[in-house]
Amino acid sequence: MRYVSRLLPLLLLAMAPVALAQERIASLNLCLDQLLLEWVAPEKIVSVTWLAGDDHYRRGPLPEGLHLNRGRAEELLKLGPDLVLAGQYGAGRAASRLHELGVRVVKIPDAYSLEQLLQQLQALRSVLGKNPPLEVHYNKLQSLLALQAPAVASGKTGETPTALILSANNITYGSGMLEHQLLERAGFRNLAAEQGAQQLQKVSLEEVIAAQPDLLVLYGGEKDFALAHLATRHPVIRRYIERGRVFTLPAELGFCPALVAGETLEKLTEKRAEFVESQ
Amino acid sequence: MNRSNAILTLIVLALPLALIGALASGPVTIDLGSALASGWRGEGSDAVILWQLRMPRALLAMVVGAALGMGGAAMQGMLRNPLAEPALLGVSSGAALAAILLLYYGLAWQAGWLLPLLAIGGAFAAVACVWLLAGRGASASRLVLAGVAINAFLSALMALALNYAPSMFAMQEIVFWLLGSLANRGWDQLLLAFPFVAVGALLLFSGRNYLRALSLGEASAVSLGYGGRRYPLAILLGIAAAVGAAVAVAGTIGFIGLVVPHLVRPLVRQDPGRLLWASALAGALLLLLADILVLNFIGAQELRIGAVTAFIGAPFFFWLIVSARRAGTL
Incomplete structure (x- = not known):
């Protein structure tokens, strides 16, 4: 054991020159997997979590030879990464073990609001260095957030259309959630928040129908059968679909909002513009 | 009119009242009044809630309850065993x-009609297995054991099947399939x-007359002309069809099939034929x-209806x- 503990720092020292160039990046977090795969050249990524290979999260084919880790320190150590990205929570033990062994581990904060999203991207910028797609994404999100919500801008709150999110298992999103921020920014009034919901809350189909939102917002992504989706496939929801009064949030918003928040905000704003025109 | 019939009449009268309560x-x-008046094609939110959400749910509760009650009564009659129950x-x-x-x-x-048909097949296969395992005219303990x-x-297989299902929600839905909703x-x-x-x-x-004959014992039933496999098969198929279709849409709601026949049996003077419709x-x-209890007192964080029954x-x-025990009959 003593032999190993002496050898490891030596090994790590040998890798030190590579570390500065950051040519071998690994991730211990589902969302960071996605961000790396999206923005970083595939040859620079040595490992992402096994979840990235799961059909629910995979956005495209994974680069060849990519190691899918299970969040264990030893499997990453073997790959000799010069940068390991970890989330705020999860795989904490592996991250601290790697850090003790001298690997550069950077914790990127999770994001649960638009402000935190900017902080998350800022943290990534400072660790990844010059990265054009990340810059484009960051600047776009920043400029979107600098804009005021359409209703506030026009000063006519009377014409603000209402919206309500209906997700799997009859869950709706209240005022403390990122989804709520996106709706408000796009110029919708989130009815769940107005009725006092702060976080996730159960909402029955009856309450959805009684609230009469102008726009019904569903969460997309899951195509497999689950009773959890029974509510969103109920015939009473079909009326909304037929009238085009439905917006489907991308599944990525749920597990890695940094990927799609800006795009979703734009689409929601477009949807609102359609609404105001049609009225 | 004697007391038993009065209670049965009361049950019949209570059903529409309970339906109104559920609505x-x-x-x-x-x-409720204006929603009912606006008709089933009504566009208002009250009408939609009444006709598209509450009405089908209440009617489904009645259909499923009737299927389970009747299935339990038939099963207890056919197996001549007070512990027989579709869920058990x-x-x-x-x-x-x-x-x-x-x-x-x-x-x-897209399953459509295939869903109840397959569920009925599954129900039939399961009850046939129990029957074969316990043997004809099995004692209560052997039957219950089987x-x-x-x-x-089968419950373990359900859990296993859901564990490997591609949907992310599959595991949590074991609760639905075991308790119903x-x-x-x-x-x-x-x-x-x-x-x-x-x-x-x-x-x-x-098959009600077969059940009546069977209450005299298997040999008497044969001597009354109810020999052969035709009758028990028809009863089994009937149970499988009623209970299987109910389970396919509402999960396995327990207890109704076991308790209801016991509750109404004194009212029909132990007649297994009349017990069928009384149990339904x-x-x-x-x-x-x-379901009314679930809707009014438990709310959106729904306790599964199987627990409430x-x-x-x-x-x-x-x-x-x-x-x-007091009467010394058990």
């Missing part, structure tokens, strides 16, 4: 397993289950009442056992 129950307060003897879990395999691995939303074994095996059900589920429940009820009803009525009423049914059963 008035829900998280949203609606104007694996009928429900057989149906649920077939439904799970079809829904989570197969055709999912039922428990098959039921446990009527939430978010609509006309499509009702229309899917109803024809099969009706066919099952007809089959059971046509009482089962419909009990499940509807359980056990809450209502179990005390009745306690009382039944205690009174039978």
Whole structure:
């Protein structure tokens, strides 16, 4: 054991020159997997979590030879990464073990609001260095957030259309959630928040129908059968679909909002513009 | 009119009242009168809530309750065993397993008629297994033992099937399949289950004289002309059709099939033929009442209806056992 503990720092020292160039990046977090795969050249990524290979999260084919880790320190150590990205929570033990062994581990904060999203991207910028797609994404999100919500801008709150999110298992999103921020920014009034919901809350189909939102917002992504989706496939929801009064949030918003928040905000704003025109 | 008939009449009269109660129950307060008046094609939110959400749910509760009650009565009659019950003897879990395999691995939303048909097949296979395992004219303990074994095996298979299902929600939905739920059900589920429940009820009803003859013992039934496999098969198919279709859309709701026949048996003077329809009525009423309880007192964080039926049914059963002990009949 003593032999190993002496050898490891030596090994790590040998890798030190590579570390500065950051040519071998690994991730211990589902969302960071996605961000790396999206923005970083595939040859620079040595490992992402096994979840990235799961059909629910995979956005495209994974680069060849990519190691899918299970969040264990030893499997990453073997790959000799010069940068390991970890989330705020999860795989904490592996991250601290790697850090003790001298690997550069950077914790990127999770994001649960638009402000935190900017902080998350800022943290990534400072660790990844010059990265054009990340810059484009960051600047776009920043400029979107600098804009005021359409209703506030026009000063006519009377014409603000209402919206309500209906997700799997009859869950709706209240005022403390990122989804709520996106709706408000796009110029919708989130009815769940107005009725006092702060976080996730159960909402029955009856309450959805009684609230009469102008726009019904569903969460997309899951195509497999689950009773959890029974509510969103109920015939009473079909009326909304037929009238085009439905917006489907991308599944990525749920597990890695940094990927799609800006795009979703734009689409929601477009949807609102359609609404105001049609009225 | 004697007391028993008066109670039966009361059950019949209580059903429409309970239906109104169910239609008035829900998280949203609606104007029931105007919603009813605006008709089934009404566009207002009250009308939509009443006709598209509450009505199919309440009717489904009645249909499923009736199917379970009748299935339990037929099973107790055919197996001449007071502990026979669709859920206890694996009928429900057989149906649920077939439904799970079809829904989570197969055709999912497009399943249509295949869903109740396959569930009925699963129910039939399960009860046939129990029957074969226990042997003809099995004692109560042997039958229950076989039922428990098959039921446990099928429940484990259900959990296994859901564990490997591609959907992310599959594991949490074990609870639904084991305890049942009527939430978010609509006309499509009702229309899917109803024809099969009706066919099952007809089959059971046509076998009522066989059940009566059987209460005299198997040999007497044969001597009365009820020999051969035709009659028990028809009853089994009837149970499988009614219970299987109910389970396919509402999960395995327990206790109704066991308790209801015991509750109404004194009212029909132990007549296994009349017990069928009396159990159907009482089962419909009990499940509807359980659903009203779920809607009014438990709310959106829904306690599964199977747990509520056990809450209502179990005390009745306690009382039944205690009174039978006092009378020295048990």
